[in-house]
Amino acid sequence: MTSHTKLTIGSIIFAIVLIAAIAFNRENDYTFKKTKAETLAATLDSTNFISKNDINEIIKNKDNYILIDLRTPTEFIKGNIEGSINIPAKNILAREYENIFSQTEKTCILYCAGAINANQSWMILYQMGYSNIKAFLPGYYFIEEVIIEGRKIDPQLIDEETPQFDYAEKAKPKVGGTVIEVEKPVERAPIEKKKKKMVQGGC
Amino acid sequence: MNKKYIIAASTLIILGTIILFLPEKDNSKIDFTADKLMMNLVESTRMMDSDEVANLIITKDPSLQLIDVRTSEEYAKFHLPGAINIPLAEILDEQWEAYVNQATRKNVFYSNGSIRADQAWIICRRGGYIKNYILVGGLNNWMRTVISPEIPEDTDDNLAWERYNFRKATAQYFLGGTSQTVVPVRKADPVVKRKKKAVQGGC
Numbered sequence: 001m002t003s004h005t006k007l008t009i010g011s012i013i014f015a016i017v018l019i020a021a022i023a024f025n026r027e028n029d030y031t032f033k034k035t036k037a038e039t040l041a042a043t044l045d046s047t048n049f050i051s052k053n054d055i056n057e058i059i060k061n062k063d064n065y066i067l068i069d070l071r072t073p074t075e076f077i078k079g080n081i082e083g084s085i086n087i088p089a090k091n092i093l094a095r096e097y098e099n100i101f102s103q104t105e106k107t108c109i110l111y112c113a114g115a116i117n118a119n120q121s122w123m124i125l126y127q128m129g130y131s132n133i134k135a136f137l138p139g140y141y142f143i144e145e146v147i148i149e150g151r152k153i154d155p156q157l158i159d160e161e162t163p164q165f166d167y168a169e170k171a172k173p174k175v176g177g178t179v180i181e182v183e184k185p186v187e188r189a190p191i192e193k194k195k196k197k198m199v200q201g202g203c
Numbered sequence: 204m205n206k207k208y209i210i211a212a213s214t215l216i217i218l219g220t221i222i223l224f225l226p227e228k229d230n231s232k233i234d235f236t237a238d239k240l241m242m243n244l245v246e247s248t249r250m251m252d253s254d255e256v257a258n259l260i261i262t263k264d265p266s267l268q269l270i271d272v273r274t275s276e277e278y279a280k281f282h283l284p285g286a287i288n289i290p291l292a293e294i295l296d297e298q299w300e301a302y303v304n305q306a307t308r309k310n311v312f313y314s315n316g317s318i319r320a321d322q323a324w325i326i327c328r329r330g331g332y333i334k335n336y337i338l339v340g341g342l343n344n345w346m347r348t349v350i351s352p353e354i355p356e357d358t359d360d361n362l363a364w365e366r367y368n369f370r371k372a373t374a375q376y377f378l379g380g381t382s383q384t385v386v387p388v389r390k391a392d393p394v395v396k397r398k399k400k401a402v403q404g405g406c
Contacts, residue, residue, distance in 0.1 A: 004207050011214045018218060022225065030236035036329050037295055043322050044292055090245065093238055119318050120244050123325050128237050137318065160316030164343045167281035171350055173379040 030093065033129030042126055049122075050109060050136040052158070056147055058109060058136075066100065070112035070121055071140060081143060089117040092125065101130045111136040111143070115160055235331055243328055251311055251336045254366065257349045257373040259309075260284060268308045272323045273315065283313065283345070284377075294323050295330075304332045313338035313345075349373045 034042070042048055050058065058065050059081065067084035069076050076086040087097055089112060101108060110125075112118045115137040122135035136143075138158045145151045243249065259267045260283070269286035271278045278288040289299045291314075303310060304327075312320040312335060320337040327335050338345070347353070352370035355363040 007207055007211055011211060015214065015218060018221075030238040032235070032237060032329070036326055039329065040292070040295055040326050043326070090241075093241055115316070115318050116321060119321060120325065123322065124237050124241060124244075127240075127329065160341070160343065161314065161318050163277075163315050165346045167342055167346065170346050171281060171377060 029095075029098075030128070032127045034127045039123065039127050043123065048126070048134055050134050052138055052142065052146075055136055055138075055143060059143065059147055064106055066106045066108045068100075068108050068110050069140060070110055070117050075113065075140075079144060081140075081148075089121050092121050101125055101133060104132055106132075108133040109136055110134070111138075111140050113141065114139055235329060240325070240328060244325070249324065249336055250339045252339045253345045253348045254369060254373070256283075256311055256338055256345075257370075257377075259311075261373065261376050264309075266308050268302070268310045270302065270310050270312050270323075271314075272312050272319050277315075281342075283342075286313075289323075291319050291323050294326060303327050303335065304330065306334055308334065310335045311338050312336070314341050315343055316341040350377060 058067075062083050067081055069080055069084045069086045070089040070092070071086070072088055073086060080086070085100070087100075091097070108130075110118045110122050110133060112121075118135045118137055118139065122133060125133050142153065142158050145153055256267075256269075260269075267285070269283050271282050271286045271288045272291045272294065273288075274290050275288055278286075278290075282288065287302065289302065293299065294303065312323045314320045314323075317337060317340055320341060324335055324337050340347075348370055350373075352367055352374060355367050
């Protein structure tokens with residue numbers, strides 16, 4: 001082998017490695033597209049969350065929606081809604097699901113067993129710029145029990161943000177006990193300027 | 204000989220030009236990405252259960268800062284001892300910045316359930332804030348555990364009974380004594396008001 005061929009092979013390998021490095025060093029896909037303030041506004045916007053009354057319509061009208069079940073595969077196998085897709089909550093950022101979230105024809109509905117995973121997943125996906133996604137916080141068991149089985153569940157137990165007790169009544173100090181003082185914010189009293197009195201004379 | 208050098212030099216020049224026109228990667232904009240947020244969300248250290256928070260309140264831990272993310276009306280009706288009110292809608296306000304963006308105290312967000320507190324947590328984490336926690340189950344769970352604990356079954360393990368005993372003690376702390384004996388109020392001696400005498404003398 002002459003030194004000429006060696007050099008050619010060397011430079012070809014060098015070029016291939018360099019091109020490969022450039023190709024794989026793609027921009028990070030996980031950057032947030034929405035700001036904190038936009039996310040907060042969207043979180044407070046109730047239209048991003050499906051209400052209990054609307055879910056019935058959605059289950060019947062599956063053509064316009066993609067139901068995404070965020071529970072674990074074991075839970076999903078035990079029982080699921082026909083036509084729903086299982087994406088375990090910890091896998092929502094996987095590349096293979098990217099096209100489901102980015103399509104614009106159908107609205108994605110996220111739900112999990114409780115509410116916490118659906119909320120978290122929705123917040124992450126919203127911040128990544130996917131706007132066609134809504135969350136159903138009462139969760140899968142609400143759909144199964146109330147809509148499919150037709151049973152009645154105490155609605156207060158489903159919605160965890162509804163107070164289930166009269167807190168003030170429940171936490172009222174009992175007779176004979178010590179009342180725990182609750183800190184109150186100290187209000188600054190306006191400072192009154194004292195008027196200087198004229199010096200009055202002695203006698 | 205001369206040819207070799209020309210080939211090598213031209214390869215390097217071509218590669219150099221490619222590098223020159225590559226888009227510049229801006230690392231300064233990537234502050235916090237969705238995959239990192241996802242990893243934070245899975246960690247259970249950001250959750251505090253009601254027993255843990257009750258313990259911190261009772262031991263008067265100076266690093267504890269409870270933050271009520273409900274509305275100010277709900278806060279006015281009932282709130283945990285020592286809690287301050289930062290409604291979720293105002294969490295990004297400049298006036299609260301010093302509370303949520305700090306590194307010395309443990310901020311524990313709570314609401315009626317876990318969801319609002321978690322939303323506040325995610326938005327704060329998005330801003331890169333640390334030392335924030337959420338109260339698992341919120342006030343609903345607080346009432347069910349710390350304030351009125353359920354008596355475990357006889358067949359339950361020691362741990363359940365230990366937990367129950369701890370919660371009985373916390374309930375006593377938060378509600379005051381459970382004894383119904385009313386302590387007779389000692390009558391205070393009537394205070395005899397002294398009559399102010401007119402200033403006598405002078406000229």
